[in-house]
Amino acid sequence: MRITSKGQVTIPQDVRERAGLMPGTDVAFEIEAGVVRLVKAKTGAGRRTRGQKLVESLRGRGDYKMTTDEIVALMRGPSADEG
Secondary structure, three states: OOOOOOOOOOOOOHHHHHHHOOOOOEEEEEEEEEEEEEEOOOOOOOOHHHHHHHHHHHOOOOOOOOHHHHHHHHHHHHHHHOO
């Protein structure tokens, strides 16, 4: 196996499956005594997704005192039974 000019290497499918390395998995490199080891990054050590950043920026900004059921009912409008 060779490293490309861009510094990339393909991890064989059977190795990825055995290690649980799915697409999107954050990994880290550890170097010890000249040995390079690829490991899954610790939870929380990776970068936040756009969705996580959005939720964090909106958290605590809501000022509506309605329940989720009340909001859904408002969006749907009156039911066919009501009228």
